[in-house]
Amino acid sequence: MSKKFQRYLVTAALPYANGGIHIGHLAGVYIPADIYCRYLRLNQQDVLFICGSDEHGVPVSIRAAKEGVSVQAVVDKYDKLIRESFEEFGISFDIYSRTSKPIHYQTAQEIFKTLYEKGVFLEETTEQYFDPVAGKFLADRYIVGTCPVCGYADAYGDQCEKCGSSLTPDKLINPRSKLSDATPIKKPTKHWFFPLNEFESWLKQWILEEHKEWKTNVYGQCKSWLEAGLQPRPMTRDLDWGVPLPIPHTEGKVMYVWFEAPIGYISATKDYFEQKYSFGEGKNGNAEDWKLYWKNPTTKLVHFIGKDNIVFHCIIFPAILKAEGSYILPDNVPANEFLNLEDEKISTSRNWAVWLDEYLKDFPQKQDVLRYVLTANAPETKDNNFTWKDFQERNNSELVANLGNFVNRVITLTHKYFQGCVPALNENFTQKSDIDLLENLKTFPEKIARSIENYRFREALGYVMELSTLGNRYLQENEPWKLAKDFESNRERIGNVLHLALQIVGNLAFLAEPFLPFTAQKLQKALHLGKFYWKELGSQDLLVVGQNIENLGLLFEKIEDEAVQRQLQKLAESKKINELHSKKPQPFAPEIRYDDFAKLDIRIATILKAEKMPKSEKLLKLLLDTGIDQRVVLSGIAKYYSPEEIVGRQVCVLCNLAPRKMMGEVSNGMILMAEDADGSLKFIGPSEKVWNGAKIS
């Protein structure tokens, strides 16, 4: 834990090239990672900050099909969007690479091959869905059909987007291929499994014993997984978009994204050094430098991610690296929780988000404001809420009124009394409040550094603001504007006060840099400051006496109600669109013949008994009188009906459905339900009482 490290390798989760970056991503991953790296650089550490677009996986292929363009075109488009908004937002990656680059293919294939040759993988042939027309195996996402839960006609094989149920392709009614509409058939295919179970005891030792300092959410998640027991996981897929396997005769097979995406960190590092040398900096180095960062145990590897990625970064990826054998493992994985927006979950598909590219257009030159708000309210220990009102208030009462105001007062006073030049500090006029101020100032770099090193960024930012408050208080206590009423006799004292206040501003110009890089840059320029490192901060002579200070105007401006209203309006519109969308009935399913319908034997039956299935949230166990027999049917309606209220009711039952086991009970049929616009389920039955067994036609 207290190991001495010689260099840092910091990674930020690879954004998926399927959409833009929103405030949840920023608050959870990119801003904290950027603060950490900017601090480390100011602290003269050797640090490499790595990121890049993750461009494989099924969703991009589907989007490409939907937009009618090539997969490459889709990833190019989003890679560009993401890359540009990060750049403009000041996320200081040393490299932003892509997993579609040849270097990544090589790297991923090398690692795969090493594991293959070491005999790490288990090979297993299983039955998978196959599209006989397109001649391809189908990922779950590529199979659509009617959702067995809500009846939505275009549910995916892994999940129904309508009702959120998680599914498997077997569960879909009338499954069909997205590629050709053909009915998928099952066909054997071979896959390579990574035996996570073999790494279980090692992982337990490494995480549960050796990394007790990890954040509680991360540690807890890992513990949960490890204690549940790990299973082998397939690391290959039958797809044509992805990194091909480096094994002969495996055409049409690629690596599972979660196998190769984290390797993207490694290939991005290689990419960095290749680019560096190709631009002529490499005279003294060599292209093997990346190994220093990935294979030398004096390197501290830190992964910044969101909580949804914990398993992949703490369990699967480390196990893969461990199996490979020559790589270092992360020292820490400071995963953040989630950020909500105006009390609701951020959702890309529902367009409930604040998109970085749109923010940058709506609030030009206000990168630091968003950086500030998202840091001050970062979901470090629990899910947090972002509201535009809070954004406005923090800007107006913290950035404008505290920090911006302090800087402005000091510079204005300096111009007023000393023609904009830094006055000298005269020892004869030093007072206790000066000494207190300086004593206090000295403690800040250390405090801020400690918080950052422990991944407590909101606390660190709080200290920066505290220093600004201290400055404001100092001015208030010493009231140079009052002394100036008799300027000549108080000249030295006024000079001292402003000198010290300016030194505080000078310190802020660097202490704030990890958090507010644009503001820090402006300040450093206006104060004509040289380059200072963290260890030099806290000192009282950053500014040179006599140096001219530029009047840089206002650092922050107020955000008016109208701007906030506009943003709220924008959100209200997405909400309206969502509601319209969800209230629109689903389009009709494809035409069928009478024969198809006639296959369904739907009867009226009476519920004789009803009880809640133990250990289940959704299932009720019903005993039905069908007129012909009495049978048990399980139905996922527990959220909408209590057992007592439905006994005696007549319902429609699909009777000739194959029996199915759920939660250890066999269900013999399916109750037909109508789904309301809000997703709730209602029984359908005869309008008047009929005899049990009545056939529906």
Place this chain on the structure above:
RNA sequence: GGCGAGGUAGCUCAGAUGGUUAGAGCGUCGGAUUCAUAACCCGAAGGUCAGGGGUUCAAUUCCCCUCCUCGCUACCA
């Protein structure tokens, strides 16, 4: 249902290996001030630390139960 993380002032969040008056920022109210973007500074009010039980001289902090939120997971023929 199982597992994990949370439930602390009006709001957003800290914190305590159990011990005298539970903290911060913002908001609110009062005062002071005018160099400053009606900003700053000082002060005050505001909390049975989700609810119930237990252990203890002492619990908000430890244990058990219940409720609520979020995530993972099983189930929705």
